[in-house]
Amino acid sequence: MANTDRLKGIRCPECLNEQGFAVQMTMNVVMVDDGIDWGTHEPDLDTFPGRVIDPDDGFLDEDPIQCWPRRGGCGHLGTIGEFRVPELVSA
Numbered sequence: 001m002a003n004t005d006r007l008k009g010i011r012c013p014e015c016l017n018e019q020g021f022a023v024q025m026t027m028n029v030v031m032v033d034d035g036i037d038w039g040t041h042e043p044d045l046d047t048f049p050g051r052v053i054d055p056d057d058g059f060l061d062e063d064p065i066q067c068w069p070r071r072g073g074c075g076h077l078g079t080i081g082e083f084r085v086p087e088l089v090s091a
Helices: none
Strands: 021-023 064-067 077-079
Touching: none
Parallel strands: none
Antiparallel strands: 021 064, 064 077
């Protein structure tokens, strides 16, 4: 069954798994001396105008991804762009 939310259009190109992935994403957080201030919201867009997280799905094509073995995957490593299902072009 194809994903319909955050993982919509994401599938392992090796084993076709769609169940779960380890993804390395970049995000802005508020750091304090003893760690991350989880009670604070992410900084406003005008703080970091070159926003690194796509508001639609959170993934950038160059983000590293692994087909997660703990979710039935094969362990294949690649990029989000390589894991995106190409749109079918009707003839």
